[in-house]
Amino acid sequence: MIKISVESASKYEGKEVKIPGWVYNFRSSGSIYFLQVRDGSGFIQAIVNKAEVSDKAWSACEKITLESSVELSGKISKHPKKEEYELQVSDIKITQLAEEYPIGKKDHGPDFLLDMRHLWLRSTKQWAIQRVRNTIINSIYEFLNKEGYIKIDSPILTPNACEGTTTLFEMDYFDLGKAYLAQSGQLYIEAAIFSHGKVFDFGPVFRAEKSKTRRHLTEFWMMDAEAANVEHEENMKIQEELICFIIKKVLAENQKELEILERDVEPLKKIRPPFGRMTHAEAVKKLQKLGSDIKEDDDLGGDDETLLTKDSPVPIFVEKWPAKIKAFYMKRDASGKVALCDDLIAIEGFGEIIGGSQREDDYDTLLKRIKEQKLPLKDFQWYLDLRKYGSVPHSGFGVGLERLVGWLCGTPHVRETIPFPRMINRLRP
Numbered sequence: 380m381i382k383i384s385v386e387s388a389s390k391y392e393g394k395e396v397k398i399p400g401w402v403y404n405f406r407s408s409g410s411i412y413f414l415q416v417r418d419g420s421g422f423i424q425a426i427v428n429k430a431e432v433s434d435k436a437w438s439a440c441e442k443i444t445l446e447s448s449v450e451l452s453g454k455i456s457k458h459p460k461k462e463e464y465e466l467q468v469s470d471i472k473i474t475q476l477a478e479e480y481p482i483g484k485k486d487h488g489p490d491f492l493l494d495m496r497h498l499w500l501r502s503t504k505q506w507a508i509q510r511v512r513n514t515i516i517n518s519i520y521e522f523l524n525k526e527g528y529i530k531i532d533s534p535i536l537t538p539n540a541c542e543g544t545t546t547l548f549e550m551d552y553f554d555l556g557k558a559y560l561a562q563s564g565q566l567y568i569e570a571a572i573f574s575h576g577k578v579f580d581f582g583p584v585f586r587a588e589k590s591k592t593r594r595h596l597t598e599f600w601m602m603d604a605e606a607a608n609v610e611h612e613e614n615m616k617i618q619e620e621l622i623c624f625i626i627k628k629v630l631a632e633n634q635k636e637l638e639i640l641e642r643d644v645e646p647l648k649k650i651r652p653p654f655g656r657m658t659h660a661e662a663v664k665k666l667q668k669l670g671s672d673i674k675e676d677d678d679l680g681g682d683d684e685t686l687l688t689k690d691s692p693v694p695i696f697v698e699k700w701p702a703k704i705k706a707f708y709m710k711r712d713a714s715g716k717v718a719l720c721d722d723l724i725a726i727e728g729f730g731e732i733i734g735g736s737q738r739e740d741d742y743d744t745l746l747k748r749i750k751e752q753k754l755p756l757k758d759f760q761w762y763l764d765l766r767k768y769g770s771v772p773h774s775g776f777g778v779g780l781e782r783l784v785g786w787l788c789g790t791p792h793v794r795e796t797i798p799f800p801r802m803i804n805r806l807r808p
Contacts, residue, residue: 380395380396380397380452381394381396381397382396382397382398382399383396383397383398384398384418384419384420384421385398385400385416385417385418385420385421385422385423386420386421387420388421388423388455388464388466389455389464391455392455392456392457392464393454393455393456394454394455395452395453395454395469396452396453396454396455396466397450397451397452398416398418398423398425398450398451398466399418399448399449399450399451399474400416400417400418400419400423400448400449400451401416401417401418401446401447401448401449401501402414402415402416402443402444402445402446402447402449403415403416403417403422403445403446403501403503404445405443405445410428410429410430411426411427411428411429412426412427412440412443413425413426413427414426414427414440414443414449414451414468416449416451416466417501417503417506421635422503423463423464423465423466424458424463424465424466425451425453425465425466425468426465426466426467426468427440427468427471428467428468431467431469432468432469432470432471433470436468436469436470436471439471439472439473440471442473442476443471443473443476444476444477444478444479444480445477445479445480446477446480446498446501447473447474447475447476447477448473448474448475448477449471449472449473449474450471450472450474451466451468451470451471451472452468452469452470452471452472453466453467453468453469453470454466454467454469455467480498481495481498482495482498482499482502489794493794493800493805494807494808496798496799496800496808497799497808500798503639504639504640504795505795506636506639507633507635507636507637507639507640507788508636508640508784508788508790508795508796509798510633510636511629511633511636511637511640511784511787511788512780512784512796512797514628514629514632514633515625515628515629515780515783515784515787516581516780517628518624518625518628518629519581519602519621519625519778520581521624521628522620522621522624522625523577523579523604523621526577526617527576527577528577528578528579528604528606529575529577529578529579530578530579530580530581531567531568531571531575531578531579531580532564532580532582533561533564533565533567533568533580533582533603534561534564534567535560535561535582535583535585536552536558536559536560536561537558537559537560537561537567538552538555538556538557538558538559538758539559539566539754539755539758539759546562546586546587546588547559547560547562547585547586547587548560548585548587560584560585561584561585562584562585562586563584563601563603563777564580564582564584564601564603565603565605565708565775565777566708566762567580568580568603568604568605568775569605569738569762569765569773569775570761570762570765571605572605572606572607572773573607573765573768573769573771576606576607576608577604577605577606577607578604578605578606579602579603579604579605580602580603581600581601581602581603582600582601583598583599583600583601584598584599584600584601585597585598586599589803590803591802591803591804592681593791593792593793593794594681594730594782594793595793595802596781596793596794596797596800596801596802597801597802597803598797598801599779599780599781599793599797600779600780600781600797601777601778601779601780602777602778602780603775603776603777603778604617604775604776604777604778605738605773605774605775606773606774606775607771607772607773608771608772608773609737609772609773609774610719610737610772610774611698611710611719611720611721611736611737611774613774614721614735614736614737614774614775614776615656615696615698615721615723615735617776618696618721618723618733618735618776619652619653619654619696620652621778622650622654622694622723622732622733623650623651623652625783625787626647626650626787629647629787630644630647630648636788637788640788640789640790641789642787642788642789643789646692646726646727647787649692649693650692650693650694650726651693652693653693654693654694654695654696654723655688655691655693655694655695655696656695656696656698657687657695657696657697657698658697658698658699658717659697659698659699659700659701660675660699662679662683662687662697663675663677665687666679666683666686666687669686670686671683671686675701676701676703676704677704678704679697679722679724679731681730684724684728684730684731685728685730687724688724688725688726688727688728689728691726692726693726694723694724694725694726694732695723695724695726696721696722696723696724697721697722697724698719698720698721698722699712699717699718699719699720699721700717700718700720700722701716701717701718702715702716702717702718703716705718705720705736706718706736707739707745707748707749707751707752707754708736708738708739708745708748708762709736709737709738709739710736710737710738710739710740710772711739718736719736719737720734720735720736720737721733721734721735721736721776722734723735725782725783725786727786727789728791729782729785729786729791730782731779731782732778732779732782732783732786733776733777733778733779734776734777735774735775735776735777736774736775736776737772737773737774738773738774738775739766740766740770740771740772740773741766741770742763742766742767742770745762745763745766746763749763780796781793781796781797782796784796784797
């Protein structure tokens with residue numbers, strides 16, 4: 380008898396198979412048990428008819444508890460009313476009889492479920508979110524590889540930060556002084572464009588920002604991409620194409636997961652290029668008319684981002700921000716007052732999902748900014764060197780994975796989009 384996965388059950392209609400898995404729910408109508416089984420690849424209903432199994436098998440069925448691991452044998456049949464397949468069980472083997480499961484069918488508060496995160500990952504919604512996350516990760520790799528980018532791994536321990544060290548995790552690094560957990564791999568992968576032209580990294584980054592909003596984690600995953608001979612306009616076009624590619628993949632490959640999440644996919648289906656676009660100055664004026672108290676040199680708050688996109692069918696680029704509130708490495712326009720940068724704001728209130736800019740490629744200009752911001756020159760000399768030997772216009776951007784997962788899943792809090800969330804008040808499990 381062949382062992383199969385649940386996701387391949389449709390290929391074995393009418394055939395005898397074995398399916399190992401976990402019983403995540405069950406009910407009985409006296410002489411029939413309906414077991415809801417998960418095997419990692421999907422979910423299937425297994426029907427145990429007392430008249431059609433041995434006394435030993437029936438006795439095993441009566442012992443089953445939530446999350447017991449089992450191996451079920453039987454015949455695959457099509458559901459009479461749905462596009463689903465079931466297992467008509469002929470035998471049951473209990474691999475391990477689970478103790479009383481601490482997560483019941485009642486509603487539990489978020490703190491309890493975070494304490495039980497190691498078990499809550501088994502829930503159908505968490506299963507679906509992590510599968511969508513996996514599709515997004517693979518889609519990013521696929522798109523970038525298709526466009527000629529190669530992956531370059533940047534260090535997690537760094538002697539300096541992209542934008543100051545006030546919100547970074549600091550540590551003593553042997554006899555060499557202070558080190559920091561990286562908030563971005565951007566500066567390091569910039570070095571690789573002079574070797575490979577187009578590069579990206581993808582890994583965990585860390586922010587010690589004391590924020591408790593639904594959009595913040597202290598450890599999260601970021602994809603940073605950099606490309607030589609790409610300027611501001613083309614940089615935004617790449618971001619636009621990437622997001623459209625990811626959405627298309629998720630809609631095609633995660634229909635079942637999106638149904639489990641009860642995600643309204645119609646807004647996602649309507650997203651097509653070109654995305655909306657406005658300068659930071661234009662965004663401020665629009666927000667002020669909508670009742671925001673934002674000032675001309677302010678960053679956008681979460682409420683501001685929601686207001687900007689509430690009537691838009693597509694994400695919106697907010698570009699050309701005041702240089703004084705942006706990072707030292709961002710290229711300025713001819714006036715020197717505006718940074719050639721962009722934030723991409725998702726629709727449906729999910730906020731910023733990408734931040735990007737053209738990078739400053741002139742040595743003297745970059746040196747001046749580093750000195751103006753009183754950054755330690757010795758820690759940035761290597762970065763300045765990139766402008767001394769074959770400097771070219773170049774641009775890049777960073778994608779926050781958890782925010783993107785949250786948007787496409789329709790999950791408002793990013794703590795649900797990463798397997799084990801780290802927040803200012805949570806380090807366990």
